[in-house]
Amino acid sequence: MDPFTLFFMLVSFLIFFTCWKLITTKTEKNLPPGPPKLPIIGNIHQFHTQSPHRALRKLARKYGPVMHLQLGQVSTIVISTPQLVQEMMKTHDLNFSDRPTNITSQIFFYNNQSVAWSPYGNYFRQIKKTVKLELLSATKVRSFSYIREDELKRVVKSVETCIGTPINFRTLASQTVNNLVCRATLGDVCKDRNILLDTMTLIMKTFSSFNVVNLYPTLQFLNIITGKKAKWLKIHKQLDGILETILEEHRIQEGSSQDHEDLVNVLLRLKDTGAFEFPISDNNIKAIILEMLIAGTSSSSMTIEWAFCELMRHPQVMQKVQSDIRATVKGTTITDSDIQNMHYLKLVVKETLRLHGVPILVPRQNQKDCNLLGYHIPAKTKLLINAWACGTDPDSWEDPGSFKPERFENSSISYLGADFELIPFGTGRRICPGINFAIGTVECILSNLLYHFDWNLPDGVNPQDIDMTEVTAISTLPKYPLQIVPISRPLVSYAPGGTLVEP
Template sequence: MDFFTILSLVASSLILYTSWVLIKTKTSKNLPPGPPKLPIIGNLHQVKSTTLTPYRVLRNLANKYGPIMHLQLGQVSTVVISTPRLAKEVLNATVSSIADRPVTTTSQIFYYRAQDIGWTLYGPYWIQMRKICVSELLSAKRVQSFGNLQADELKSTCKLLESSLGTTVNFRQIMTQTVNNVICRATLGDIYKDRTDLVELLTEVMNGLGDIDVVSYFPSFQFLYNISGKKAKWLKTHKQLDIILEEILNEHRKRTSINQDHEDLLEVLLRIKETGDLDVPITNENVKAVVLDLLIAGMGTPTSVIEWAMSELMKNPETMKRAQAEVRAVLKGNTITETDIRSMHYLKLVIKETLRLHSPPLLVPRVTKKHFNIDGYDIPANTNLLVNVWACETDPDSWENPESFIPERFENSPINYLGSDFQFIPFGAGKRICAGMTFGLNMVEHVVATFLYHFDWKLPNGLKPDEVDMTEVYGASVLPKYPLQIVPVSVSLAN
């Protein structure tokens, strides 16, 4: 068969399949409303935009078609939720049928057939690993045990910045290195000192996981991954990472005396694997998948939140002044303690407001296992559920001036990010709520407080605060399109 015969066969089967899916879903169910659909691509042409990020496009569509909206994205039937009330219904649902994640090629390849926590299917394995994660790996006590290494890394960063006083620095580069070091040391210990290869491979994994392409919408066209060479590239990255992880695992196994109060996360996992009373036995692959999850989740989101916080502070000098005055009034020495952070009330408001505007805008998708009903609409099994967190967090019925940065809005407000106020769910909510919230917040608070305490900051080249570019770029996480460039200035402090 020549190439064109194969192509026409593929095209006609695609048309038949998609028409069948469209007719079937349209005739048999009372689906939520949505924009008119074209054959084959469904609504794909309406969600693609060269100027707007996907969550803004989805919010605009929701304004027209409703807060619960059905989209046919190629072969993928998708329901988008855009208000706090509906987010509550979906995320709070006790039915386990909506706690599943979709099966993706990248999560299968990178996470050893999705045996991590974030991408694994809901079931006994996820329940067990999630429990270990929350009570052992990322508990408040464990996070506190990383205080010294975090302080150590921040001290090195301050030294580096001191040698660059008065010159423009790439804030993203410096801060990302700090956070990566903290996460790598907390997860893997100090064994793997030259982390350049590891971090490069982890960045490739992050990019792979965030790669939304034609196969994401036409999953039956997996062969395109073979033709394009993407699959080979991902497999190669996975193999290289696996070699490094195996090496680190072997080093850990050789250790004899371990102080449980200062274990790294891999040591905790290995201890539980060997001695824990487990319903589902843990394999080496499980350990590697979870370790990868922690590294990826821990590096990606905190760095973007910190860069956005600093960008907002540079754009709002009065807010910066107030936050800096507080941090400097609270700190008694050079090392920030938990008690210090607890007293930094305004800083906490700044971070909450940053999370409201700049946390992951769309939750990791869920997929329905069984049919269920919401607001009188049918959501069939195998539907992807997307919660537009950004739309909830800028919902005009819940927030005044929703898109403005106003930390004071949280002053004396009971609204919190713990997963029960659905107009503010930067960590998600329900069964799949972020497992690393304490660690993530701790890191963001300490890093921002340190930068505000030790330095004054100026914009380069006479740039004015309102000229700070807040254009977003959407990928594995949402970042400022142009990395923040700022100038650290010496500050003389009494202590």
């Protein structure tokens, strides 16, 4: 028997023996109901699909809105209705404010020093407050209007060269969002922007790819013997070098006069002036920068692509939103004040977030045992909130599977975290602090593309032919990137309210 085969058999036996001991140990009593569990793997086979949020909703309809899954070694609770999310937030938000740690978040985010991954405590509260008030406040987001206007002018000129030709809309959306987010975060001094973006893509693929150790945490040695940890450390070393260069470039420019502060400038200024209650290091700043870049790009470009998919499938909605936009804009450039008056566009964005926002929120973990609806939840249980299931809950929404922006016409429901039927940005203490930035980016890009161009499907493709099948990888996106044709805007005008005025 060759050494490799012997080694493989030995490792397989160790894995099997360890997992069997873990799965067959005495389980907690009075856990929430859930599907039957297989030996060793538990319910992994029911969760690992291309659309896990749909699989979880299907299971929840059978086993209840609070459901227990055994994902390998990891005991997991899934919540699937707005009513139960509200109950959990009212009673257990503080207890469930921790994050389950993993080796990739520890490596790439400098031992979990970002907002999303840091443990709940004084550091988390300080950093979140700083991000919310200093980095991503409504005032700060408005200060980036010159970046949005500049980048959208470039995008419009680029699309004009493709008039009448099908384009890959996913590429257009992601490149536009990447440029906006990078300039707002890093300014114009990052000479390694393309390398940084490529490295970010590798990191996002790492987080979204299957890793058996995330399901069997006691088998950490597998990340070492398979070479995964060494690979991740190599990627992080390259990333750290780029981020270190960015900090140095900003420090060199610190004495020069600047009209605008990017997010790196703000963090360095706060650090140097001692504005933080707890002193922070350059590694803390790097972790926050990386999170700004990753969180600000993938989810926004995802939302924009889904919005266009729905608009191309619903020509009447497309016509109505374009009329709303074109009746609002007074000049050739769309301003922030124009966007604030685009009433129907905001309904389209809300409806897109309801159907196609982040489907499963970043996991939480409880610090101590608790009782939820009479069920015992042991400490260190992983909590998944199925935001997509809440957004399509038939008890909360009429015709929940249909794209109908008008449903928000006379509705006070918002995505700010207080209405549990619509929580694409999360809720409670762990709500995303970047809502203003994300919505500003999405509305700016959508309004410009819809104002300056009409859009057709390629010859022979009908609206009902658009494949809306979801695939969850880096983000939850359409299985096939949207292909559409930009058309020069007709020379017509619109009266207030979107009524067409003949030329």
